[in-house]
Amino acid sequence: xxxxxxxxxxxxxxxxxxxxxECVQDMDHExxxxxxxDPGLGLRLIYFSYDVKMKEKGDIPEGYxxxxxxxxxxxxxxxxxxxxxxxxxxxxxxxxxTIANTQYFGPGTRLTVL
Amino acid sequence: LAKTTQPISMDxxxxxxxxxxxxxxxxxxxxxxxxxxQFPSQGPRFIIQGYKTKVTNEVASLFIPADRKSSTLSLPRxxxxxxxxxxxxxxxxxxxxxxxxxxxxxxxxVTL
Numbered sequence: 091x092x093x094x095x096x097x098x099x100x101x102x103x104x105x106x107x108x109x110x111x112e113c114v115q116d117m118d119h120e121x122x123x124x125x126x127x128d129p130g131l132g133l134r135l136i137y138f139s140y141d142v143k144m145k146e147k148g149d150i151p152e153g154y155x156x157x158x159x160x161x162x163x164x165x166x167x168x169x170x171x172x173x174x175x176x177x178x179x180x181x182x183x184x185x186x187x188t189i190a191n192t193q194y195f196g197p198g199t200r201l202t203v204l
Numbered sequence: 205l206a207k208t209t210q211p212i213s214m215d216x217x218x219x220x221x222x223x224x225x226x227x228x229x230x231x232x233x234x235x236x237x238x239x240x241x242q243f244p245s246q247g248p249r250f251i252i253q254g255y256k257t258k259v260t261n262e263v264a265s266l267f268i269p270a271d272r273k274s275s276t277l278s279l280p281r282x283x284x285x286x287x288x289x290x291x292x293x294x295x296x297x298x299x300x301x302x303x304x305x306x307x308x309x310x311x312x313x314v315t316l
Contacts, residue, residue, distance in 0.1 A: 099245075125303075132305065132306045132308075133306045148303065180247045182247075184297075187297075188297055189236070190236035190238065190296060190297065191298075191302045191304065192236075192253060194250060198245065198247045200245060
């Protein structure tokens with residue numbers, strides 16, 4: 091069974107704080123993703139990493155950065171949190187080269203920025 | 205990505221079989237059909253995937269007709285814990301950043 095874990099289920103931060111969201115997968119997947127999910131907007135891709143130290147911007151990268159120093163770990167960083175970054179953040183992983191694009195998700199982190 | 209259409213909501217009693225149908229008229233030759241389940245405040249969970257005919261696992265069955273323009277997720281003997289949103293996705297890995305596009309899904313409510 092693929093297991094993707096996220097460091098926190100719930101997080102409350104203040105505007106301007108630097109926020110770190112951690113994601114770890116145990117299936118040796120090369121690809122990892124960060125999404126945010128908001129009501130009525132579905133899932134939106136923030137960043138994607140196709141291998142260690144490799145990253146690509148997704149659809150909404152502004153205000154975020156990422157770090158992938160080890161294959162199993164993908165971190166999302168909010169440099170200066172703002173209230174419009176209050177959302178559910180989802181991490182996913184995928185095996186490189188799979189035709190079907192099956193992604194495995196973590197439980198999510200519900201972030202509230204006050 | 206092929207557009208999918210599925211019912212917004214469904215209700216069922218515990219112990220019944222539930223079938224959720226998804227339409228995907230413009231599915232491409234190399235596209236796969238994948239279903240995810242999502243509970244409130246949790247990430248989507250992969251349930252089942254298929255390309256054609258029938259696929260069965262310990263959780264569900266997926267029926268895909270020969271023309272592949274629709275598919276049906278079948279949940280045998282649902283329980284209260286199957287109450288969730290079910291998403292049908294159609295697509296394939298087209299490159300490094302192939303993202304998943306979730307629609308509104310089908311909200312299944314199971315009651316006693």
